[in-house]
Amino acid sequence: MGAGYVGRFAPSPTGLLHAGSLAAALASWLDARAHGGRWLVRIEDVDTPRCVPGAAEAILAQLAALGLHPDAPPVHQSARDAHYEAALALLVAEGWAYPCGCTRADVAQALAARGLVRERHADLVYPGTCRDGLRGKPARAIRLRASPSLGAPAEPLEIEWHDRRLGAQRQNVSAAVGDVVLRRADTLWAYQLAVVVDDAAQGITHVVRGEDLADNTPRQIHLQHVLGVPTPAYLHTPLVLGDDGEKLSKQNGATPVVTDPPLPALRAAGHALEIDAAGDDLPAWLASATAQWRARWPDR
Ligand code: GLU
Numbered sequence: 001m002g003a004g005y006v007g008r009f010a011p012s013p014t015g016l017l018h019a020g021s022l023a024a025a026l027a028s029w030l031d032a033r034a035h036g037g038r039w040l041v042r043i044e045d046v047d048t049p050r051c052v053p054g055a056a057e058a059i060l061a062q063l064a065a066l067g068l069h070p071d072a073p074p075v076h077q078s079a080r081d082a083h084y085e086a087a088l089a090l091l092v093a094e095g096w097a098y099p100c101g102c103t104r105a106d107v108a109q110a111l112a113a114r115g116l117v118r119e120r121h122a123d124l125v126y127p128g129t130c131r132d133g134l135r136g137k138p139a140r141a142i143r144l145r146a147s148p149s150l151g152a153p154a155e156p157l158e159i160e161w162h163d164r165r166l167g168a169q170r171q172n173v174s175a176a177v178g179d180v181v182l183r184r185a186d187t188l189w190a191y192q193l194a195v196v197v198d199d200a201a202q203g204i205t206h207v208v209r210g211e212d213l214a215d216n217t218p219r220q221i222h223l224q225h226v227l228g229v230p231t232p233a234y235l236h237t238p239l240v241l242g243d244d245g246e247k248l249s250k251q252n253g254a255t256p257v258v259t260d261p262p263l264p265a266l267r268a269a270g271h272a273l274e275i276d277a278a279g280d281d282l283p284a285w286l287a288s289a290t291a292q293w294r295a296r297w298p299d300r
Contacts, residue, residue: 005037016256101137159218200229
């Protein structure tokens, strides 16, 4: 057990860890430890307008106070432009990625009638207007073709995948997501490109993260396929809901976790992950939680 396992926690430094992001951090740490693997932390700071100064350092301090220590110095996506540039250049050269001249309003307008809402890290389903050329419009974003092959762009892209908790999954990426943005009109890298390039570069074998990202997985698997990189194993954890039963937000209880003392926050996160560890000090609790996790998620 353990040979070759590399896991990660990939927070966006938009604020401190709250109950939901701590559950994702703890789950990924437990899975790595339970399988004798390595655990990395990657600061996903590509969406610079949303990043809060000092949040990355504060998150790392929270993790350290909770006894969750990465096995290598954290990687910052803001320092990895050249890698995203190289991946994008490859995709454009091959024809998998293409420039799009549509504004968000253009896309939103075309889709408003269908009543589509935008979810976390989800782009509006793009109607494909610029697939065959810009027709004189200036290039804005760069998009990825949601097609099973370059030769059959009209066929829908169906991705089937296995989640260790959710089981067999399937998504018609063309219908549900469409041609996602890889580089935004404001020239910032999209989460989808950065996460796939970095999971591959860091040799991540196991992704453990919150269930709100489960529906992002098929488009990431498609991107792995076209980049020719391996697909990690996935486990999406139960979401931590606010007091009102809604996804955590600042309005309904997404307050920063208190790490001094560390055990209450860890116990709450463990509860959200459906484990009930014993132990009155940090090492004992983490060891008990690791044993419980191993019993609960023995597969990899
Ligand atoms: N940085 C992403 C977020 O906080 C998570 C990325 C991931 O785990 O794949 O939403």
